[in-house]
Amino acid sequence: MTDWAQVRDTDYAVPSDRSLDELVAELVGMLRSPDPVVRDRQAYAVLATWIGRGVLSTEQLRALGDQMVPRFGDPELQARTFAPLILDSIVTAGVFEPSWVPPFERWYVAEEDLRGYDEKLGWLHAVAHGADLLGTLGLHPAVEPVQMLRLGIGRLLTPTSYVLRDMEDDRLGYALAATLTRDDLTDSDATSWLDPALRALSNPPVEGITPEVTNTLRTLRVLYVLADHGLRVGDEKLLTRIPRSEQVKTKLADVFRIVTPYYL
Numbered sequence: 001m002t003d004w005a006q007v008r009d010t011d012y013a014v015p016s017d018r019s020l021d022e023l024v025a026e027l028v029g030m031l032r033s034p035d036p037v038v039r040d041r042q043a044y045a046v047l048a049t050w051i052g053r054g055v056l057s058t059e060q061l062r063a064l065g066d067q068m069v070p071r072f073g074d075p076e077l078q079a080r081t082f083a084p085l086i087l088d089s090i091v092t093a094g095v096f097e098p099s100w101v102p103p104f105e106r107w108y109v110a111e112e113d114l115r116g117y118d119e120k121l122g123w124l125h126a127v128a129h130g131a132d133l134l135g136t137l138g139l140h141p142a143v144e145p146v147q148m149l150r151l152g153i154g155r156l157l158t159p160t161s162y163v164l165r166d167m168e169d170d171r172l173g174y175a176l177a178a179t180l181t182r183d184d185l186t187d188s189d190a191t192s193w194l195d196p197a198l199r200a201l202s203n204p205p206v207e208g209i210t211p212e213v214t215n216t217l218r219t220l221r222v223l224y225v226l227a228d229h230g231l232r233v234g235d236e237k238l239l240t241r242i243p244r245s246e247q248v249k250t251k252l253a254d255v256f257r258i259v260t261p262y263y264l
Helices: 004-009 020-030 036-053 058-073 077-092 098-110 126-139 145-157 168-180 187-192 195-202 211-229 245-259
Strands: none
Touching: 004 036, 020 036, 020 058, 036 058, 036 077, 058 077, 058 098, 077 098, 077 126, 098 126, 098 145, 126 145, 126 168, 145 168, 145 187, 145 195, 145 211, 168 211, 187 245, 195 211, 195 245, 211 245
16 A cells, blocks of 8 residues: 555655556545545555646546546445546546547536535535536537537426525536637527526425525526626636626526526
């Protein structure tokens, strides 16, 4: 076993006593750990740093991505929720496989445990971690941006008993805004993905405001602010504007007005 705490303390220097493949295999196993120190502060931190620094080859990144995809069906929640973080790092580093997208989409809308933080397991953050990957895929030229916009609203409208409380709405709102910066979106593309929200909120459940309605409104309000003011994409220092921001804001206002007519 490698002393991963020492690796972190030495600025993530790659140990020389074992092959890189062996080291990565050990880290992949640690990503399933219920111990948040092992999983988050060691396995994820080291892998994300090495990926960002170009330590792993293209072939190794592709193999690592292929290993993450089955994790979306893992019985352990923490294994499922850390898979999108690693895939996000891999895609950001320039390696992408179309076969990774459908399993992610299926998991993201179907995940039932939306807790951000657990006292024993640490950060889980299914919605936030999935949002990070959604936003990265939404900017990728090989992915249809509308596909990611529809995924985001589908996640929000999926019935749940959990009200998001750990900044997940900001993470997903940002991911949607980043996707909307794509200049290949048509006027219809930029707004029609919100139609399910219009329909859902126009036919409220008898029990009143449900958690998914609250989650949807909070996230879309974040998107409204970003559409109005712009956002920073990637490492850019200047704000990026959403090309069809006025159309997006108008459609968002239509959504908000259903539930809060006094708001706009």
